[in-house]
Amino acid sequence: MxxxxxxVRGSGEADExxxxxxxxxxxxxxxxxxxxxxxxxxxxxxxxxxxxxxxxxxxxxxxxxxxxxxxxxxxxxxxxxxxxxxxxxxxxxxxxxxxxxxRYPRRVRELAKLEAQAVEIGVYEGISVNGLLQTPEHARALFEAWQPAYSEEDLERVLAARMARQSVFERSPAPALSFVLEEAALRRRVGSTMVCRRQLERLLHVGRLRNVTLQVMPTSSGAHPGLSGRIEILKFADGTAVGRSDGAYNGRPTSDPKQLRVLELRYGTIRAQALPPGESLTFIEHVLGET
CATH class of the missing domain: 1.10.260.40 (lambda repressor-like DNA-binding domains)
Structure with a gap:
């Protein structure tokens, strides 16, 4: 009508x-x-x-x-x-x-604010592709699988929030970004075949940016300090830093120098054990070819 x-929206869409x-x-x-x-x-x-x-x-x-x-x-x-x-x-x-x-949840706003201020960001992700690297289609497929299920409007809200965080790639001067992803996260079927292919292509694109280091941790690499969960370390221009790990300090953000040194040691060990950046991109290309 x-x-x-x-x-004019119908009564069933009044709250949309x-x-x-x-x-x-x-x-x-x-x-x-x-x-x-x-x-x-x-x-x-x-x-x-x-x-x-x-x-x-x-x-x-x-x-x-x-x-x-x-x-x-x-x-x-x-x-x-x-x-x-x-x-x-x-x-x-x-x-x-x-x-x-x-419109973005407070927790996401706080994270996005820190990411927007950081001059260095390092992330190890064990079970999925990190949110900063996800395509909209990949992120949507993940949110659609969440339980309890999101309402449609909440799904759109968290999806928009996740995509907004990716403005970190548009900053000037660009921050130094490093990511380590598990091989299993690359091979996990999230969404359709096309969604999987586009996600891998996105990783290849980001991994070739001059300010980004992208590494893959092969499943064959054995045990490493990241098996207890995700690790994130953000460093700022004034010399301060914030870190968080699912497997340390109750998963809460910390700026304590001693705790940060522990997280940096773990992250450094993970990076040393993962494939070098060049080999990682070749590995992703291989997975893409199999998809």
Whole structure:
């Protein structure tokens, strides 16, 4: 059905264009509450009822109430349509700059912030391809297999958050990035054959970047310090660092110098035991040829 040339979503889709606000995310709640209040004040200033506004923007009344109450995170198209309908001159649409950060879970925002500041990032990943290296299709297939299952909107939210972290590859000056992946992660069937091929091609592309070192740990290499879980080490321009390992310090991030030295020793041993970068790319090409 169309009204004034715009498609209006059916009642079953009324809640589609938004995300739930994490009540424990204080900053996120504050941002969305402020944006919702601005939307409501602007609508009331135009003397528009909720039902009329909902019809004009093409979304359900229930969603409008939730957005204005600060209980839903509006998507970009919602804010842009509201800006147009309420003749806000770009003020409402501009709120997207703050809203787009809130849509990602707080834990992911914090990780992305650290990655955006790091001058060196080192990661060992044992059971899957690291999130910074995943294609959207590969990441989606992983999230679709998660239990308990994500709702469609939550799936889109975590997928967008994961892809947003990959902006680290666009930074200038570029950080030094090193990755060690297990052979099993390369061979694991995630998604269709085409999804697997594109993921391997993505690894080859990233592995050839000048600021990236990509290594493969063959299954035949035997035991090594990474078998207890993932290891991540981020170093910053001021000389500080943060590290985390699934198999140490309860998996929590640490900046303690002694604990960091342990993680660096483990990561260094892993890199020494893995295939050299050139041989690793050849290995990935071989797996791609078998896929």
């Amino acid at each position: 169309a009204v004034d040339g715009e498609a 264009p938004g995300w739930e606000v994490d009540p424990d995310d204080e900053w996120g709640v504050a941002v969305i509450t402020t944006v919702g209040r601005q939307l409501k004040l602007r609508r009331e200033a135009e003397e528009m009822r909720v039902c009329d506004f909902a019809r004009a923007v093409g979304y359900g009344e229930d969603l409008v109430y939730k957005v204005e109450a600060g209980k839903r995170i509006p998507r970009r198209e919602y804010l842009e349509r509201a800006d147009e309908v309420l003749r806000a001159g770009g003020l409402l649409a501009a709120a997207w700059e703050d809203v787009k950060r809130v």
